[in-house]
Amino acid sequence: MKSLKSLDPGRTSQCLLRSGPGPLVALTAATALVGSLLAAGPAAATAPRDTPAADSLAVPHLTGPLPDTPRSHAFGGAAHTRRPEGLGKVGYVEEEYLVSGTANVYSWPGPGPAQVRTAGVPYTTRILVRRPVTSSHFSGTVVTEMLNPSNLFDLNIGWALMHRQLIASGDVWVGITAKPTAVQALQKFDPERYGSLNFANPLPLDDPRNCATVPGDSSRTTENGLAWDIYSQVGHLLRTDSPANPARYRDGRHADHLYGFGYSQTGGYLYNYINGIHPLDVRRRGGKPVYDGYLVAVAGGDFAGAVPMNQCDPVPAKGDPRKQFENVGVPIVHIMSQSDYLAGIDARRPDGDAPADRYRHYEMAGAGHATPDELYYAAAPADIEKAGRGVPPMNCNEGPRSRFPSHVFFDAALGNLDAWVRHGTPPPHADPIAVHDGRPVLDEHGNVRGGLRSPYLDVPSSTWNGTSTGPSFCRIAGHEVPFDAEKLTQLYATHRAYVRAVAKDTRDLVAGRYLTPADGHDIVREAQRAAIP
Numbered sequence: 177m178k179s180l181k182s183l184d185p186g187r188t189s190q191c192l193l194r195s196g197p198g199p200l201v202a203l204t205a206a207t208a209l210v211g212s213l214l215a216a217g218p219a220a221a222t223a224p225r226d227t228p229a230a231d232s233l234a235v236p237h238l239t240g241p242l243p244d245t246p247r248s249h250a251f252g253g254a255a256h257t258r259r260p261e262g263l264g265k266v267g268y269v270e271e272e273y274l275v276s277g278t279a280n281v282y283s284w285p286g287p288g289p290a291q292v293r294t295a296g297v298p299y300t301t302r303i304l305v306r307r308p309v310t311s312s313h314f315s316g317t318v319v320t321e322m323l324n325p326s327n328l329f330d331l332n333i334g335w336a337l338m339h340r341q342l343i344a345s346g347d348v349w350v351g352i353t354a355k356p357t358a359v360q361a362l363q364k365f366d367p368e369r370y371g372s373l374n375f376a377n378p379l380p381l382d383d384p385r386n387c388a389t390v391p392g393d394s395s396r397t398t399e400n401g402l403a404w405d406i407y408s409q410v411g412h413l414l415r416t417d418s419p420a421n422p423a424r425y426r427d428g429r430h431a432d433h434l435y436g437f438g439y440s441q442t443g444g445y446l447y448n449y450i451n452g453i454h455p456l457d458v459r460r461r462g463g464k465p466v467y468d469g470y471l472v473a474v475a476g477g478d479f480a481g482a483v484p485m486n487q488c489d490p491v492p493a494k495g496d497p498r499k500q501f502e503n504v505g506v507p508i509v510h511i512m513s514q515s516d517y518l519a520g521i522d523a524r525r526p527d528g529d530a531p532a533d534r535y536r537h538y539e540m541a542g543a544g545h546a547t548p549d550e551l552y553y554a555a556a557p558a559d560i561e562k563a564g565r566g567v568p569p570m571n572c573n574e575g576p577r578s579r580f581p582s583h584v585f586f587d588a589a590l591g592n593l594d595a596w597v598r599h600g601t602p603p604p605h606a607d608p609i610a611v612h613d614g615r616p617v618l619d620e621h622g623n624v625r626g627g628l629r630s631p632y633l634d635v636p637s638s639t640w641n642g643t644s645t646g647p648s649f650c651r652i653a654g655h656e657v658p659f660d661a662e663k664l665t666q667l668y669a670t671h672r673a674y675v676r677a678v679a680k681d682t683r684d685l686v687a688g689r690y691l692t693p694a695d696g697h698d699i700v701r702e703a704q705r706a707a708i709p
Contacts, residue, residue, distance in 0.1 A: 233460040236277035236409045238420045242302075244272075248369050250304060251362055251563065252323075252332050252351075252555040259552040266343050269309050273422055274372065275352075275413075276300040279405030281378065282452065284485035287497045290404070290452035293385075293486060299402050300374045302362070303410060303422070306335065307348040311425035315346040316432040317594060318414050318423050320467070322354035322407055322442040326649070328393060329361040329555065329565045333439040336553035341587035344694060345594075348423045348431070352410055354442065356398035365563035375402050387488035394487050401486030403445065404453045411436070411466040412457075433597055435590075436467040440545065443475025447482040450508070451498050458505070469507040469597045471589055474545050476523025479516040500525060507534035507596045509589050509603065513582065514624060514642030515545035515652040517609055518616070527605055534596065538589070539609045541627030542640035543582035544654030551577075572646035578654035580640050584695040585628050592689055604689050621659075628690060631699055635677045637664060637708050664709040671708060678703035 244250060250272040254261040263270055279299050282290035304323075308314045319342065323330035335342070335349050342349050353359060353373070362370040377399040379386040386396055394400055414423050414431050424430040438446040450470060457466045475481055481499040482492045492498045499522065501508050512520050517539045528535040548570060554560075557567045570577055592603035609627035610617035617625045622639040632640065639657040644650045659667070668674035679700050686696040 233412045233457060233466070234277055234405075234409055235413050235416060235418065235420075236275045236406075238273050238275055238413070238422065240273035241271035241305075241422075242273065242369060248366055251365050251370075251559060252304065252330050254306065256556055256559060257332075257553050258556055260556075261339075261553075263306065264309075267309050267313055268306055268343060271305045271307075271422060273303050273305065274300055275303055275406070275410060277406075277409055279402045279409070281399055281401040282404060282485050283489055284448065284452050284492075284498070287451070289455045290448075290485055293401075294378050297378045297399070297402060298374065298376070299406060300372050301353045301359070301406055302370065302373060303353070304332070304351040305348065305422045306342075306350075307423055308346050311427050311429040313346045314348065314425065314429060316429075317345065317347040318350060318431040318434050319347055319437055319471075319590070320350045320352065320407070320411055320414065320434060321437040321439070322403060322445055323351045323358065324439055324442050324550075325355040325358040325393075326441045327565065327568050328357050329560060329563055330358045331550050331554045333550045333553075334437040336549040337439075337547070337583045337586040338437075338590050339553070340583065340694065341590050341692065345591070348414075350410065350414065350423070352406060354403040354406065354445070355393075355400055356395065357393045359398075361563040361565050365559060375399060385488070390487045391484070399487060400484070401489075404449055404485075407436075407445075407449060408453060408457050408466050412461070415466070433468045433594070434466065435593060435597075436470045437473070438470075438475065439473040439550075440475055440480055441483070443473045444480035444483045446470055446472045447475065447499060447501075448485055450501060450504055451482075452485060454504065454506075465506055467506065469593050470504075470509070471586075471593055472501075472508060472510045473586070474511065474513050474516050475520070476510065476512060476516075477520035478522060479512075479520035481520060481523055495522070499523070501535060503532045504535075505532050507536075507593060509536045509538070509593050511538045511540060511585065511589060513540050513543045513545045513652075514609065514627070514640070515543075515654055516642075517627075518611070518614070521611070524608060529602055534602070536592075536603045536605070537608070538585070538606050539627040540582055540585050541609055541624050541629060542633050542642075543580050543585065544578035544642055545652035546577065546649040547582055547653075548577045548579060549583060566648075568648050569646065569650070572644035572650035572653055572655060574641070574644045574646075574655040574657075576655070577644075577650075578640065578642075578656055580632060580654065580656065581695075584630060584691055584699070587692045587695055588690055591692055606690070622657075629681075629685065630691070631678045631681045631685075631703070634681045635674065635703075636667075637674075637706070661709070668709045671706075674706070674708045675700070675703045 281294040283293040321334040356375040595601040607626045610625040642654045682696045685691045
């Protein structure tokens with residue numbers, strides 16, 4: 177791949193375009209404009225990079241793909257995670273880009289759309305794009321997530337949990353660095369590759385609007401509130417027919433549906449985005465949203481349900497209507513885990529099927545919040561240390577983080593969201609986890625009743641806990657307590673009886689669309705290999 181060292185992304189006489197899968201092309205600004213008009217047809221126009229008009233949404237500037245070399249690679253790139261992936265073996269490719277533009281910083285004094293606090297603030301961030309190599313394998317769906325920065329570096333959690341479904345369906349996944357603390361880690365990891373990233377606070381330190389106290393993971397010289405327009409603008413770019421679209425193929429194929437995903441802290445970001453920014457984007461795009469639906473994960477109520485709109489704004493208080501979804505206009509699938517559903521219990525609301533209020537609420541029985549997968553598919557430990565961050569522990573006081581495969585619920589949720597948007601097929605309903613007097617209702621095995629079900633609880637061989645003790649995020653990691661041999665023999669007379677029970681439960685859950693057929697197959701195979709009883 178051609179080196180970018182000779183190309184200056186800051187020069188106005190040059191822009192970098194990519195016409196789908198293929199090499200990077202450096203063009204003059206005039207040639208780029210002509211190329212984009214020809215690709216998109218006579219009615220197309222190239223969006224300016226300066227501050228957008230009040231009734232428009234800007235298309236950001238793209239630089240890349242950045243080359244991977246023996247000396248420099250993408251932080252969190254698939255080949256450089258704790259469990260490295262060979263995307264080429266499954267017909268996928270990964271590319272990293274720098275994205276630049278101008279964003280508004282917003283305030284959000286109350287329910288309703290956010291208000292511009294500071295307009296036209298320059299930014300540069302990076303995105304990771306994982307897509308099918310050929311357009312014939314592309315589904316037309318793009319899933320976009322703000323990468324989770326809770327460990328002070330980017331976690332690719334959406335990919336970690338849903339890559340099986342994404343790859344099987346032929347979807348594109350895009351991860352966006354969305355917080356200054358993650359930018360600082362990237363610049364420590366590779367100053368040359370990421371040196372131009374910029375979330376600078378537009379307000380000088382002596383400006384009274386630059387508050388003296390900011391969150392502990394933040395700085396007065398940067399601004400967390402740039403994330404919202406970045407998310408909108410990247411999404412808007414991914415929908416365009418422009419050759420600069422990193423998810424557009426040479427034959428012109430590009431996204432026909434775009435879904436937003438957020439997990440934990442970035443799930444909280446989606447409360448802000450959906451309730452405060454989504455309405456603005458609908459106006460800016462002539463009545464059409466950037467995102468056709470959302471999957472909001474393990475955030476809600478008093479557990480990461482909404483965050484400060486800018487780093488000087490307060491967190492919406494308990495009971496604030498901004499911490500609930502209603503009449504958003506596009507489908508929302510909301511998922512909580514066994515680690516957080518009690519703290520986030522105020523997020524519960526009835527499911528909705530009205531066109532303006534399509535909504536599903538799920539609680540994953542047995543599943544932990546801080547999963548092993550989020551670390552397996554994150555940057556390798558050596559890269560995390562090179563970024564100046566601590567490596568999160570895989571073990572808590574009670575043992576390893578819970579191995580409960582919460583991905584099976586996310587695979588089904590993504591497939592059901594897509595069917596809801598594309599075909600109007602509503603997802604199934606599910607009871608919440610049973611609660612009495614503020615405590616979970618447990619069965620005879622110590623597992624919770626209600627919630628999204630799976631053979632791991634319906635045909636149990638362990639007790640699944642949603643909380644643990646120990647450092648870092650152990651309190652929401654959870655752990656497993658396997659049954660002893662005597663109890664397993666009491667429950668299942670033979671191995672065949674156990675497998676038959678798992679298979680029957682799995683068939684029912686697949687038929688109800690609570691599990692995908694592929695995950696159902698894997699669950700039965702796992703039961704067949706298990707030494708039970």
